[in-house]
Amino acid sequence: MDAMQKMEQLVEQLNQYNYHYYTLDQPLVSDKEYDLLYDELTALEAQTGVTLPDSPTVRVGGELLQGFKPHRHLASLWSLDKAQNEEQLQSWNNRALKLIADYNAKNPANPLPSPTYVLELKFDGLTLNLTYTDGKLVQAATRGNGVVGEGILAQVKTIKSVPLTIPFSEGTLEVQGEGIMNLSVLAKYNETAAEPLKNARNAAAGALRNLNPKTTAERKLSAFFYNVGYLENLEFHDHREMVDFLKNNRFKVSPYVTYHDSFDHVMSELKHIEEQRSSLDFLIDGAVIKLTDMRTREVLGYTDKFPRWAVAFKFEAEETTTILESVSWNVGRTGKITPLAKVEPVELAGVTVQNCTLNNVGDIERKNLKFALGTRVFIRRSNDVIPEILGKVTDDQDGAEIVYPGVCPACGTPLEQRGAHLFCNNRLGCKPQIVARISHFASRDAMDIETFSEKTAGQLLDELHLHEPADLYTLTFDDLIKLERFGEKKANNLLQAIEESKGRDLASFLFALGIPNTGKSTTKALADHFRDLSSVMSATVEELTVIPDIGGIVAESIVSFFADPFQQAGIQKMLELGVSPKAPEKSSAAAVNSFFTGKTVVLTGTLQQLSRDEATARMEALGAKVTGSVSKKTDLVIAGEKAGSKLAKAQELGIQVIEDEDEFIRLLNENAE
Known part of the structure; x- marks a missing residue:
């Protein structure tokens, strides 16, 4: 095989991996394997002096551009009429229904179908219009005034979810979408940026309208596509067909697209989207409602400014x-x-x-x-x-x-x-630190000392000079009864709750200690892995980083915390006073061939019959691994009320979903399939 053939093979292979990683969120190879192939392609390009048009190496950005050149769109990019409330949405729908009824009355032999609706997210980024000829990306432009935009092909090529070539190769088409910067990407970028970006919308727009494509590449933008504006040699019957065409041609399509036969269902789904808005990893400022049938769209047509068959519903600004x-x-x-x-x-x-x-x-x-x-x-x-x-x-x-x-x-x-x-280093003499430390220690997810409050912690500090959590276990009835607002019942109840806390499990005790950079999931992982307090306290960084989700920074925090003589003395004092944190015995239920055995499960939304912690504990006891995010490795999603982006992603990936809580409870109560 000569160098050119090898380069063509590598380009095809790497683009396939890019498509699965950036568009489908389903990686086929590890980063290391990808990098080896990428480096091989880079070396061949340097050796031959040739870079193929659809090579992934063009996505790093090229030379500084002199300016933006105007680009006339093949089809106009229309603005959408806006509705600010439900009344305005109903008015839009009533107008559309009247236009359909009027047409059908005049054309009884060929009436329009009963209206159905598609509901899409309204992304808050920068509108993109991409032009493909014979399957090749030949131009990309901003919306501009809807007729003429600015050519930004070099910048758009840096977006790895934008296909440089597509299977459709029978003429020219224009595809519209939105360039965005994910909120998680923005946060990571700002961690090390000399000049942090102010918000995701401006970050995306600024990157795409930047004359230096290398700057665009550094922003690691993404894009969703939702419309075919111009297409030779092909027509669509409805919106669903058009979306399938986009998917089949490797465009990244939002998973948050729903179809509805009634406008009441549209209104209900709008409320659902608004409730879940804050859980999305990108900005939206509303939703778009469109009639799905393409012939109906053609008949209804346009006003001077807007299509009559679509409307945008604006949410309140975030x-x-x-x-x-x-x-x-x-x-x-x-x-x-x-x-x-x-x-x-x-x-x-x-x-x-x-x-x-x-x-x-x-x-x-x-x-x-x-x-x-x-x-x-x-x-x-x-x-x-x-x-x-x-x-x-x-x-x-x-x-x-x-x-x-x-x-x-x-x-x-x-x-x-x-x-x-x-930082204030006065740990034993700074009141806010002491009160917060003791209050956290006594909180429900920690040692769960009932009736305890921040106000109680402040009172114990002021009147009994309680300076650390270990001091709680030295309290006596005589100490408490002399305090203001402490009667016999309150004193006895608090002492009983403190006594009962001595038997809290190891994960709760570790969480109560307040180890920097750790939360409930990390302390539970520590307890499950080591199953013994002394083993956790003596663990090395190397031993800790073996545990999934514990990286170097968290491991260093844990080691430093337990190396602190102040923390060692406090823990030793608690142990001497009867605190006995132990990991619970491993349940034999996990050995049973239950429905959940060996499954990776994600919980999302709100359950009515169980708390999230109870549901997690019961599934783990039956052999499941409960995680926080949906990926191709997820086997099952339990979706309660108001489930949002995780449910949508599960449906997109074809993952089994249980939305019936009664069915979920039945499966928990069954020890075997």
């Missing part, structure tokens, strides 16, 4: 701008000093926002916020978490300075900066 008024500093359980921003009150995602997180001093620097007091900033609210400040609206340093504290705002101890964070 991002907005407001004025940064002040910054205060809070002390956490580990001594970390966290800035809290107060902003000018603004409505965002249905609530009034006044406080926003700034994470740490490093975050302030990276987001160009050091001189931002009194200036306008971008904020984003996702789910029910406190909104985050994304950055300044302008790049000017035109505001008052955010002054970093030199001493702890609670105890006055000089602060130490470690990486991007400020």
